[in-house]
Amino acid sequence: MSTSIRESRGQEMALTAAVAVVIVLLSLLPMLRLIKEIVAPGGTLSTVAIKAGLASPATWIATWHTLVVGIGGTVLAVLSGTLVAVLITLTDIRGRSALVLCYVMPLMIAPQVTALAWLQLFGPASPFLNLFGAAPPLGTKNPLYSTSGVILLLGVQYGPLVFLLVRAGLRKLPRELVEAARAGGAGWFTVLVTIVLPLMTPSIMAAAALAFVSCVGNFGIPAFLGIPANYLVLPTLIYQRLAGGGPAVLGETAFLSVLIGIIAMAGIFAQEVMSRRRDYRISSTSLPAEPYEFGRWRPAVQAGMWLLIVLVLFLPLFGLVLTSLVPGYGIALNARTATLDNYRFVLFEHDAASRAFFNSFWLSIAAAFFAVLVAVPIGYLIAWGKQRWVRLLNLSVELPYALPGVVLAIASLLLFLRPIPLTGIQLYNTVWIILYAYLARFLVLALRPTISGYHQIDRALEEAAQVAGAGLFMRMRTIIFPLVAPAAIAGGLLIFMTALSELTVSALLWSSGSETIGVVMFSFEQGGDSNYAAAMSVITVAVTFVLMLVTNLLAPYLPSGVLPWRD
Amino acid sequence: MARLSLDHVTKSFANFDAVKDVSIDVGDGEFLAVLGPSGCGKTTLLRLVAGFEKVTSGEIRIGSETVSAKGGSVAPERRRVGIVFQNYALWPHMTVAENIGYSLKVAKLDRAVARQKVEDALALVNLQGLGDRRPSNLSGGQRQRVALARCLVAAPSLVLFDEPLANLDVHLRASMEDEFAAFHKRTGTTIVYITHDQAEAMALADRIAVMDGGRLAQLATPRELYHEPANEMVASFISQGILLPADVLGAEEAGHCKVRVLGTELVVRCRSGERPRTGARICCRSADLDVSPDGAGFDGLVKRVIYQGGAARIEFAPFNAPDLTLHFEQPDPVVLESGAQARLRIRSGWLIPAAGAAS
Numbered sequence: 001m002s003t004s005i006r007e008s009r010g011q012e013m014a015l016t017a018a019v020a021v022v023i024v025l026l027s028l029l030p031m032l033r034l035i036k037e038i039v040a041p042g043g044t045l046s047t048v049a050i051k052a053g054l055a056s057p058a059t060w061i062a063t064w065h066t067l068v069v070g071i072g073g074t075v076l077a078v079l080s081g082t083l084v085a086v087l088i089t090l091t092d093i094r095g096r097s098a099l100v101l102c103y104v105m106p107l108m109i110a111p112q113v114t115a116l117a118w119l120q121l122f123g124p125a126s127p128f129l130n131l132f133g134a135a136p137p138l139g140t141k142n143p144l145y146s147t148s149g150v151i152l153l154l155g156v157q158y159g160p161l162v163f164l165l166v167r168a169g170l171r172k173l174p175r176e177l178v179e180a181a182r183a184g185g186a187g188w189f190t191v192l193v194t195i196v197l198p199l200m201t202p203s204i205m206a207a208a209a210l211a212f213v214s215c216v217g218n219f220g221i222p223a224f225l226g227i228p229a230n231y232l233v234l235p236t237l238i239y240q241r242l243a244g245g246g247p248a249v250l251g252e253t254a255f256l257s258v259l260i261g262i263i264a265m266a267g268i269f270a271q272e273v274m275s276r277r278r279d280y281r282i283s284s285t286s287l288p289a290e291p292y293e294f295g296r297w298r299p300a301v302q303a304g305m306w307l308l309i310v311l312v313l314f315l316p317l318f319g320l321v322l323t324s325l326v327p328g329y330g331i332a333l334n335a336r337t338a339t340l341d342n343y344r345f346v347l348f349e350h351d352a353a354s355r356a357f358f359n360s361f362w363l364s365i366a367a368a369f370f371a372v373l374v375a376v377p378i379g380y381l382i383a384w385g386k387q388r389w390v391r392l393l394n395l396s397v398e399l400p401y402a403l404p405g406v407v408l409a410i411a412s413l414l415l416f417l418r419p420i421p422l423t424g425i426q427l428y429n430t431v432w433i434i435l436y437a438y439l440a441r442f443l444v445l446a447l448r449p450t451i452s453g454y455h456q457i458d459r460a461l462e463e464a465a466q467v468a469g470a471g472l473f474m475r476m477r478t479i480i481f482p483l484v485a486p487a488a489i490a491g492g493l494l495i496f497m498t499a500l501s502e503l504t505v506s507a508l509l510w511s512s513g514s515e516t517i518g519v520v521m522f523s524f525e526q527g528g529d530s531n532y533a534a535a536m537s538v539i540t541v542a543v544t545f546v547l548m549l550v551t552n553l554l555a556p557y558l559p560s561g562v563l564p565w566r567d
Numbered sequence: 568m569a570r571l572s573l574d575h576v577t578k579s580f581a582n583f584d585a586v587k588d589v590s591i592d593v594g595d596g597e598f599l600a601v602l603g604p605s606g607c608g609k610t611t612l613l614r615l616v617a618g619f620e621k622v623t624s625g626e627i628r629i630g631s632e633t634v635s636a637k638g639g640s641v642a643p644e645r646r647r648v649g650i651v652f653q654n655y656a657l658w659p660h661m662t663v664a665e666n667i668g669y670s671l672k673v674a675k676l677d678r679a680v681a682r683q684k685v686e687d688a689l690a691l692v693n694l695q696g697l698g699d700r701r702p703s704n705l706s707g708g709q710r711q712r713v714a715l716a717r718c719l720v721a722a723p724s725l726v727l728f729d730e731p732l733a734n735l736d737v738h739l740r741a742s743m744e745d746e747f748a749a750f751h752k753r754t755g756t757t758i759v760y761i762t763h764d765q766a767e768a769m770a771l772a773d774r775i776a777v778m779d780g781g782r783l784a785q786l787a788t789p790r791e792l793y794h795e796p797a798n799e800m801v802a803s804f805i806s807q808g809i810l811l812p813a814d815v816l817g818a819e820e821a822g823h824c825k826v827r828v829l830g831t832e833l834v835v836r837c838r839s840g841e842r843p844r845t846g847a848r849i850c851c852r853s854a855d856l857d858v859s860p861d862g863a864g865f866d867g868l869v870k871r872v873i874y875q876g877g878a879a880r881i882e883f884a885p886f887n888a889p890d891l892t893l894h895f896e897q898p899d900p901v902v903l904e905s906g907a908q909a910r911l912r913i914r915s916g917w918l919i920p921a922a923g924a925a926s
Contacts, residue, residue: 009642460656463619466643467650468670468721478669482660 011472016385019378020393026440027396030411037254037414053255062237062256065226066216066263069150069233073215076155078208081162082200084308086192088163089170092291093302097566102309104565107160108544110501112220112518113537114157116525117316119144119224120323120534127322127333128315145229150222154215156312161214162207164564169203170196175289188292202275209271213264217404219504220518224525234260235406239507247417250410257410261403268402317541324534342535346520353536355513356520359431363516364499367438368492371446375488376481378447383454384462394447401444405504412437412509431514437505442498446491449562453487456559486557493551501540569630569724570595571616571757576625576635578611585611587781588625593759598751600760600772604804608781609761613727616759617650618643629725649718649726653733655710657702663713664689664698670721688716691753692746708739715750728760732767744770765805769793777801793852795836795917802850802919809856809893813849815918818842824918829865829885837918844921851916853880856895858903859912867893869907879903883911 038050053059088099106114121128123142129135143149173196181191197204219235227236238253245252294301325338346353381387382394400408416427416436427433465479503518510519517540524533548565555566571593578586586608593599601609614620616627618640627635629648634641657666664685671681689695692712702710711731718726728747732740748771751758762768768775769789777784777792777800784804785797796802803810816832817825819841823834828849835849867885870892879901883893893911903909 458654458656460652460654461658463617463643464650464652464656464658464717465669465673466619467617467646467648467723468673468717469644469647470669470673471642471644474673478672479658483658 015377015472015476016381016387019374019381022374023378023393023396026436026443027400030408030415030440031399033415034254034258034407034411037251038258041251050255053252053259058232058237059256059259062232062234063259063263065147065231066233066235066260068147069154069222070212070216070263070267072147072151073154073158073218074208074212076151077158077162077211077215078204080155080159081164081207081211082166082197082204084159084305085163085166085170086196087301087305089167090192090196090289090292091301092293092298093305094298095302099305099309101565102313103163104160105313106157107164107564108497108548109541110220110503110518111153111157111218112224112503112522112525113320113501113541114316115144115153115221115224116521116530116533116537117320118149118153118156120530121316121319125326125530126319127326128319130332131322142228144225145231146225147231149225150231150233153221153225154218157218157221158211158214159312160564162204162211165207165210166200166203168561169200171288173199173289178289205271205275209268212267213402213404216260216264216267217406217504219406219507220522223503223507223522227526234263235404235504238406238410242508247413250413250417254410254414257404257407261407264402264404320534320537320541323530324538326531328531342531343539346532346535347539350520350532352515353520353524353532356515356517356536357539359434359514360500360502360517363431363435363438364496366435367442367499368446368495370439371443371495372488372492374443375446375450375491376484377476379450379454379484379488380476380480382447383451384459394451397444397447400440401442405441405502406508408437408441409505409508412440412505429511429514434506434509434514434516437509438499438502441505442495445495445498446488449487449491449494449559450484452559452562453484457483486554487559487562490551490554490558490562493547493554497544497547500543501537569757570628571725571759572626572628573612573616574626574628576612576615576627577623578608578615578620579623584623584781586615589778589781589783590625591776591783591786593757596755596757598758598760598771598773600762600768600775601778602762602765602768602775603778603784605763607778609763609778610729611781612778613650613729613759613761616725617648617727618646647721647724649721649723651711651714651718651726651728651731653730655702655714655734657710657713657717659702661702662698663694663700663702663705666702666713667698667717667720669717674721684720688720691719692716707735708743711735711743712746715746719750719754723756725757725759728758728762730761730763732762732764740767747771777804779804795838796850797920798922799848799850799919802848802917806852807894808850808852810848810850810919811891811893811913811916812888813847813918814845815841815843815847826916826918828913828916830887831863831865831913833913833916835916835918838920841918841920847921848919849916850919851913853895855913855915856893856911857914858897859910861910862912864910864912866908866910869903869905869909872901872903872905874901883909885911 084103087093088096119142120126122144124136124138124140126135177195177199178191181195186194217235219239222231222233222236223239226233232240234256238256241249241253322333324342326333327337327339327341331337347357348354378397412433413428416433419426427436461483462475462479465475470478501517503522506516506519507522510516517536521533521536524536551563552566555563573589573591576586576589577584589612601612603609611620615622615635618634621640622635622637624637626633629646634646661669667688668681668685671684685698689698692715694709694712694716697705697709702713705713732743735743744767760768760771772789774786774788775792776786779800785792785801792801792805796805796808799810802808811828813826813828815824815826819837819839822836822839824837824841825832825834826847826849865885865887867883869881870884871882873880878896878898881895881897881903883895885891885893897903
C-alpha cells in the first residue's frame, strides 16, 4: 500500500535554513575570503603574497616576538593559574567565593585597561608611587615597556583563564583516587605530584592551549607596552602596517593574520597530541576529596593569596583611579589637585570620546541582543537536533572566537572593502563593519551557555508542548525561550561586557565617526593623555563591575559554570 | 476516542532493534498496559505512537488515519494524542492553569471558553482553586493530577501514560491508580499505559501487552496472562512463575492433559490440540505447591527459609533435579527449616504451548 503522509516539517526546515545562513554569513564566509586572499589574490592562484610576506625581515622578527611572549605568557599563566586553582580547590582555605571573584576579575577587564593600569603603577608619573615620593624621575623609561613587561601582563591577564579550566577539572577529581593513594602511604605533596597533577594533564593542557591562543592574539597589551619600546608582535605589526598603508597593504596583512592563525592552531594541535599520549580518563564521579588542612599555616597562606589579589587586581585599579584624578602629567596628586575634570572631558567635551561611548554601548547591546536571539535556535539544533551536520556548524561558530581577533578583523576588511555585490551597500569605513565582526566573534559566548542550558532542561517539557499541538515556532516562543532565557541572557551580558571595551577588532576596523571606547582610549594613551585614557577605563571597569553584580541575580537559574566569576 | 493499530512495527537504531515486528490492535476506549522489564522497548513503542520516533518499517494507525509508515510520519503536534509523562513535564514558568490551558491557547480557542474548560478540568482532578499556583508549589500527587488535567483538556483521541507512577511514593501510588481507573471510566478514552510494575498493569488494564527484547511476548487479559502464559518469558516474568520440565503423556481433553513432572504424573491445564511431546515445560505458581507429608509427590531439600512476617517463603530443590528452585509460601507456624527434607505436591499448572504454536 502506498503511504503518502503529509508531513509538516516546514517550520523545522525554515529554522534550520535560517540558522545555516547566519552561520555561513558570520563564520564561514570571512574565513573563506581570507584563505582566498592568500592562495589566489586577485582571483588567480599565486604564491606572490606568501613569498612577499616570507621575504620581509619584519615578518620574522614579529613572529619571533609573538612566539616569545606567547610562550612566556602561557607559562606564567599556567603556573599561576594552576597554583591558585590547587590552593583554592583542594585546601581548607577560607573565603573561597571572594577569592574566586577577585582572581577572575582581570579576565573581565579589557587587556588594554590592564596594561594602562599597570603602566600607571610603575611609570615615572605614577600617582601611586608619588604618594610615597617613590616615583622614578620624569623621563626614565617605564620598566613595563619591555619583553618581560608584556609577558608579565599576559600572565596576569590569562592566569584566571587557566584557573577556571583547572578548577573545573579538579572539582571532578573523585575522592577515592586521592584516598587510595593516601591509604597507600602517600603524603599530601606526593599525592599532588603523582596523582592529582598527572590526572589534571588534560585540563592543564587545554588551559595552556587556550592561554597560548589568547596570548598570541592579544593586541591590547603589546600595543600599550610593546609599541613604545618598538617591540612588535604580529598583531601590532598588522596594526602599524594598516595604519600606515591603508587598504593597499591588505594583501600583506592578510598573510600576517593567517600566520597568527597558524601559530594559534599549532598550539591547539600540540595540546591534542600531548593529551592523547596517555589515558587520563576519570571513570567514576563522586564527592570531591576532603580538603587539605593547613592547620596553623592557614592564616599565612590566606594572607599570601590576598596579597596576590592586591597585586594583580587592587593595586593596578587603584593606580588607574588615581591617574584618572590627576589634572595633568606628572602633577602630584593630593586633596587639592584631585579633580573630576578628566571624566567630564571624556564624557562630554571630547567629541570622539563621547561618540565612542555611544558607539560602544550600542554596538555591545546590538551584538548581545542579536546573539541571544540567534543562540536559542542554534543551540536548539545543536543540543537537541538530530542532524549530524548541524553539530559541525557548532565548530564553525567557535572558529571566529578561537582564532585571534586580528584574523577576523582582516577577514572582515577583505570581505567588505568593496560594496556588497548586487546591493551596492558599503560597510567599509562605517560602524556596521565593526558590528558585523562583533556578531561573528562573540556569538559563541552566548551559544555556549545556551547549549549547557539546553542540556539541563528535560526534553519532555518540549514534547509535552508538541503533543498539545504546538508547532515549532510556537514552542520556541512559549516554552523553549522562557526556559533557556536565563542562560542565553547571561551569555548576552558576557558579550556586552567583552564588547564594551573591545580593542583588537575595532582598532583595525574603525574609521572617523565609528570610534569605539577601546580605540579612543588607545589614541589618548599614544598621545600621552594617560589621564583621559584612565578616566575612560575607570568608567568601563565600573560598568563591567555593575553588570557582573546584575548578572549575579540570574545565577540561581543558570547551569553552573556559565558565570566565570561565580564559585 | 479512536482505535490504535500497530501493524508489524519495527524500529531500529544504529545497531539494534528496539522494537521488532510488533502488531497490536487497541480497541476504542480500551485500556491497554504495555508491560516489560527495562530495556524491553516499551518506551520506544510509546514514542513511536506519539510520533517522536519514526518507524523503520510497519505502520501505525490512529482511528482511520495512518500516522506512521515508512513513507512518512505525521508530526506529534498533529496526532491529537495526550501524554502523561513520567516526570510530569509541567512547565515551570507557567501557572497550573496556564499549563492546563496551553493546548487551548495553541488551538486559539476563545478565552472565556478556554477558561471554563480549564476550570472543568481542574474540578475533574479535584484541584479546584489551585489554578494560580506554580507547579513547584505542588506535591507529587498534585503535579500528576495537573499533568492528567492538561492532557484531558485537549480531548485527545488517545492518551499515553509513560510510567506515571514511577516517581511517586508507595502510598500515593494506590490512590493515583484509583484516580486513573476513575479517569478511564469517566472519559472512556483509549489509553496506552507503559509500566514495569505488573501489579499496576493488572489492576488497571483491560489487556496487557508483555514485551521482551523488543518483541511482543503476549497480548492478553490480566487473568489469561497469569493463568495461561504463552511462553516461558511471560510465565516466569508474571508473578514469579515456576517453570518445570515436563513430558506430555496424553492428548488434550477438555482443556487438560496428563504430564510427567519431576517423576510424578499429574494433570495440568493446556491449550486445545496439545499432543504428547517431550521437552515441554509447565508453569506453576507458588500457590499451586503444597507440602504433602505422606501423599503423592517428590522429595527434596529445603534450601532457604525466608521469614516474611506471617508466612515464610521456602526455597526448595527437588532431589531428582537439584538445579531447580521451587518456591512457595508457608503460613505461620512455619515448621520447615533450612536443610530439612520435605515432600512437595503440585496441585495444578499450565502447560506452556510449544514455541511457534499459533496463539
